Amino acid sequence: MRSSTAILKELEDESIEIFRETAAAFRKPVLLYSIGKDSAVLLHLARKAFYPAPVPFPLLHVDTTWKFKEMLTFRDEIAQRYGLNLLVHTNQEGVRDKITPFTTGISEYIRVMKTVALRQALDQHGFDAAIGGSRRDEERSRAKERIFSVREPGHRWDPRQQRPELWRTYNPKLSDGQTMRIFPLSDWTELDVWQYILENDVxxxxxxxxxxxxxxxxxxxxxxxxxxxxxxxxxxxxxxxxxxxxxxxxxxxxxxxxxxxxxxxxxxxxxxxxxxxxxxxxxxxxxxxxxxxxxxxxxxx
Amino acid sequence: MSRSIIRLLTCGSVDDGKSTLIGRLLVETDSVPHDTVKAAQSVRRSGSTIPAGEIDFSLLTDGLEAEREQGITIDVAYRSMSLLNGKRLIIADAPGHEQYTRNMAVAASRADISLVLLDASRGIRPQTLRHLTICSLMGVARVIIVINKLDAVGYDQKVFETLKNDLTPSIERLGIKDYSFIPLSALHGDNVVYRSDAAAWYSGPTLLEHIQNWEGGVAKEKAPAHMGIQMISRAENFRGLSGTVLNGEFKVGDEVVVLPSKREAKVARLVTFDGDLEVAAHSQSITMVLEPDVDATRGDSIELKSGFTLPETRYTATLVWLGESELIHSRSYFFISGSTQVTGMVTSIRHKLNINTGEHVSARTLAMNEIGEVEIALDTPLAVNNYSNSRETGNFIIVDRVTMNTVAAGMVAHPLRRSQNVTEHHYEITSQMRASQKGQSAKVIWLTGLSGSGKSTIANALEKKLFSLGVHSYILDGDNLRLGLNKDLGFTREDRAENVRRVSEVAHAMADAGLVVIVALVSPFKADRDQARALFNADEFFEVWVETSAEICAERDPKGLYKKAAKGEIPNLTGIGQDYEAPESAELILDGTEEINANVERLIKVIL
Structure with a gap:
């Protein structure tokens, strides 16, 4: 069933609120930009949240060097069109060790070129908050994810130590070494994303x-x-x-x-x-x- | 305007067939991807009796790996589905046996409708009342009592009617207005989405119908229109206040006030990316431009001048304690309400609630999963409403200042007017003037350390030295104060927090009088010491850790406390029955075994 415009509006308002809370409460946030449709919506919402001011944080793309060519072209085009500060990070150790999807098995490749690469980039720039486009409907373990989700030192997620999240009252406080992952699209579904793209010309x-x-x-x-x-x-x-x-x-x-x-x-x-x-x-x-x-x-x- | 997204909470355990019920609701409304349904036909948990090839509906809603191994889920999971009338349903599933109250309170905090599951074959159980109590407490609008496993009692109408009659008085007593009972079998699909033939005696709505026919969602808030300021939006020739409108609406031209300052202005523009609005309604995220552009900052709020919430510092509230360590009254915590963050404390616990019986029990603290009515005192006035008038602007969370964890959910009962009658007077002679009259500057030397570490000895020697130098000083000794001011306090964490609070207030008054104050107090907890420090200017307060090993302190044992503790006579002796949290940012660390004059010299160098 189609997502009505009214549903999309409610989802949009809530996501905008989350974006603003993030920008105001953290020292150095970053938007994880993966070039896909969820990132496209995420970016569009960020532009709406801060309008008429520009998006107040950079975009980070973790490039595994194996992305589709059309993704990279599109990425650079978007960054230029909206005047965004785009950061690109590749795990150079992985490149040096010739870690590819063909050499090590997929899970090891993902670990080195995506997970480790992401941790490197977050540490290198000292980001204390990273905004991602994950949705709770994507996968079971995401269904339990918080909107403001704390990561322990080393970026580890401890599903048993999640902070309770009530009402729309978010707790953005961090203790030493902790960082935050923020998911403004938590309540969106795949269909919502496409419907929104259609209605908003994203x-x-x-x-x-x-x-x-x-x-x-x-x-x-x-x-x-x-x-x-x-x-x-x-x-x-x-x-x-x-x-x-x-x-x-x-x-x-x-x-x-x-x-x-x-x-x-x-x-x-x-x-x-x-x-x-x-x-x-x-x-x-x-x-x-x-x-x-x-x-x-x-x-x- | 009714909302398009409805939030549903499901209460019950695996035993009540809750996962099966949600799973069936999802599958029969075609809300689950087909490959996921396929997986639920092939994967089986150990001990499962569901025949191969049939859908194990419960697998569709259980989450994390570790939890699946135990066969139970222990946290809150969210799932979206489309209703047949075009609205969206977001299901919050809060299962689990442990930490039940905590998880359910989280899920209930946003729920519009709650399903309370009952196993028809087992009847009303203590947990049923617990579920209903939390629904009532958290303000869930509609409660549907699902009498499940009707197949197990032969679809007997009498069983259903008996349960209904037995439970109704409790529901009425809890003040739940919109409630109903549905007889159902999740396993066989009776009255979930499809009407039951086996229970043809029931003519009421199916579960899905009853969810869909909910026409609430209108913000029936009895509180003033409110916009908490999340951030200041600045662009070329532009300054606006960004936030989400709650409870009511704002129109261009409305006369408004900024809270807590009560500065007045008019709404000049309501800005959004998609164009300016004439009216901004409940739950819309907007950027407001005021004329004149009065001072306002993140954490302030905007309300209509014609009727706004008076900012207060003291409230009574209901707390659901969520933290692993228990509530310490008189300790400073962060209180977060919307985008507003203030410090404050719980000053007293009126009672706690026995969630199984509804009784009020006296309490000195609240532990995880406990619910209590408390009084809070905030350091800055906060504009919040009574929770019963607005869930959105009547809630707050409490955050531990050290771990930064969310330790409690709070629902405002009402403001305590007495705070309004206390106004701080500003006198013309200042602390600096009093101190400079004596040719000194006011200071607080806070000596912390284990019992027997040498705090009192050092304090005594330091004061003698200061006296000889003509410095006007005073010693606040922990033990001496416990003979008078603090003689009602014991040595639990809470009492120690209150002890530190009182001593720091006395030290503050003395420093205000221009004195050099020497505090000798075990003060074992970092949060309490930090709270003391927060009362003073940075150059006034010196935390000094008298570091002497526990072995040497026990050997010295000047008061015989360690011997008593060894015999089990003192349960809370710091270092034995309670931890000492070592200072991380002390201005000075003294070796308690060092020669006394050397330590005094080091102190003098830092102070003067």
């Missing part, structure tokens, strides 16, 4: 729209061959298929779906009908039940 990445793209099959999942670093099997060749992506990430571990949706309206029609959880297209989560919770404990978003 620019989103072209990879979300169906197009003929070169793919290979891994099990029953379709992987787009985005550059010549992709390790093809003997005699294997990419075939052109009309696909789009439901989530964006590192291209070798993000599967596309068959689709003919080339407009926002068609995307909305499609996800209203296809009842599949969006993270099903991420290779990383399928590894083991509760893999998201483990990553979060280590400091992943």
């Amino acid at each position: 620019p989103v990445n072209p990879l979300y729209f169906a197009k003929e793209r070169p793919v290979v099959y891994r099990g029953d999942q379709m992987i787009m061959v985005d550059d010549d670093r992709y390790q093809l099997r003997d005699g294997e060749e990419a075939v052109m298929r009309m696909i789009r992506f439901r989530t964006l990430g590192c291209y070798p571990i993000t599967a596309g779906v068959d689709s003919t949706a080339t407009t926002l309206q068609e995307i909305l029609d499609e996800i209203t009908e296809v009842k599949l959880s969006e993270r099903a297209t991420r290779l990383m989560d399928g590894e083991k039940e509760d893999s998201m919770e483990k990553k979060k404990v280590e400091g992943y978003f």
Whole structure:
């Protein structure tokens, strides 16, 4: 069922309140910008929250060096269009150790190039608050996440030591070594995000729209061959298929779906009908039940 | 204007079939992704009796790994679903056996509707009353009592009617206005989304219908329109006050006041990214421009001049204690209400509530999961309403100043008018003038350390030295004060906090008189010492840690306390039955085994 404009307005007002609370209560916040649709909405809400003043904190993108090319182009375009302070961080030790999705297994790759990289970037800049686009409907361990979620020294998440969060009265106080993760989209659903993008003309990445793209099959999942670093099997060749992506990430571990949706309206029609959880297209989560919770404990978003 | 997002709380444990009920509600309204449903058909927890291939509905709502291993969930989880009438339902699930009150209070704090689950085969249990009490306390608007597992009693109408008749007086007594009973089987799907054939005698709404037909959500707040200022928005030629409107509405041209200063202005603009508004209503996030652009800052609030909340410092309130360490009255905590943060303390506990019987019990403290009625005193006036008039502007949280954890949820009962009758007078002769008349500057030397560490000895030697130098001083000795001013206090954490508070107030008065005050007090807790420090200017207060090892103190044992503690006669001796929290930012650390004159010299160097 479609999210009504009234629902979106209530969600928007609440997210704006969270953004303002973050900007005012923390010394040095940062917005985690992953280039996907949730980040796009997050950024749009930030622009609304502080209007007519500019967004008062930088954007941080953790670049694993394996993102889709179209993601990076889009990222730089957006930063320029809105005059944003964009920071990009890559774990250089991981690059030096040649950690790739092909060499170490996906979970180790994620740990080094995403989780560790994120921790490095937060420490290096001394950010005390990081705003992320996670939603409670994405995955089970996220359903228990707070809106203002404390991280212990070392960015560890301790699900048993979460602060009680009541009413809309947030506790932004930190003791020594703690940092905060903030999730303004906690109550949003995937459908809300798309509906909001449609109603507010929020620019989103072209990879979300169906197009003929070169793919290979891994099990029953379709992987787009985005550059010549992709390790093809003997005699294997990419075939052109009309696909789009439901989530964006590192291209070798993000599967596309068959689709003919080339407009926002068609995307909305499609996800209203296809009842599949969006993270099903991420290779990383399928590894083991509760893999998201483990990553979060280590400091992943 | 009714809200489009309804929040639902579910109360009950795994035994009542709560997870199954929510799971079924989600699946039958097609709110769960199909691959997730598939997983719930294949994954089984150990001991599960659900046949392979059928959906284990309870798996859809349980969360974290460690909790699933135990077969129970112990925190609050949130889940969204679309209602068939286009509204959104956000379900807060607060299960668990331990920390129950705490989790449920969290989930209930925003809930509009609450489901209280009862196992028809087991009847009313103590937890049922507990659930209803918390719903009433946290102001949940509609309560639906779900008589579940009706299949287990053969869909017997008599069982349902008996439970209903037995429970109704309690619900009435708790003052819950909008309540109803639904007979249901979550396992077989009777009266959840689909009407039951087996219980055809029931003609009332199904659970889904009863949730959907809730027409509340209108802000029926009986409190003034309010906007807490979250931040000042500054751009070129622009200064506005950003916040969320609560309780009522603001219009361009409205005469308003800034609280607590009571400065007056008019609303010039209501700014949003999507264009200026003429009217801003409840829950809208806006930026207000005032004319004239009066002084206002984060934490202040805006209300209509025609009727606004008087900022007060003293209130009675109901607390749900959430912290692992118990409430210490007279200790300073942060009180956060909206974007306003002040310091204050709990000055007395009127009683605590026996949540199973509703009885009021006298109490000296509140431990985790306990509920009590207390009096609070804030250091800065705060504009809050009675919780029964507005949930949004009648709540606060209490935060521990050291761990920064949220330790209590507070609901304002009413202001204590007596604070209004006390006004601070400002006299013309100042502390500096009094001190300079004596040719000195006022100081407080706060000696902290274990019993027997040498505080009194050092204080005595220091005062003799100061006396010979012509400095006018006075010693506040912990033991001596306990013979008079503090003779009603014991040695529990709370009493020690009150002891420190009184001594620091006396020291403050003496410093105000221009004296050099030497305090010799164990003062084992950092939070209490910090609170004392907060009374003084930075250059007035010297925390001095007399560091002597516990072994040497016990060996010295000048008052025989360690011997008594060893025999179990003194339970709270610092270092034995209670911890000593070492100072982290003492101005000076003295070695208590050092020669006395050397220590006095070091003190003199710092003070003069």
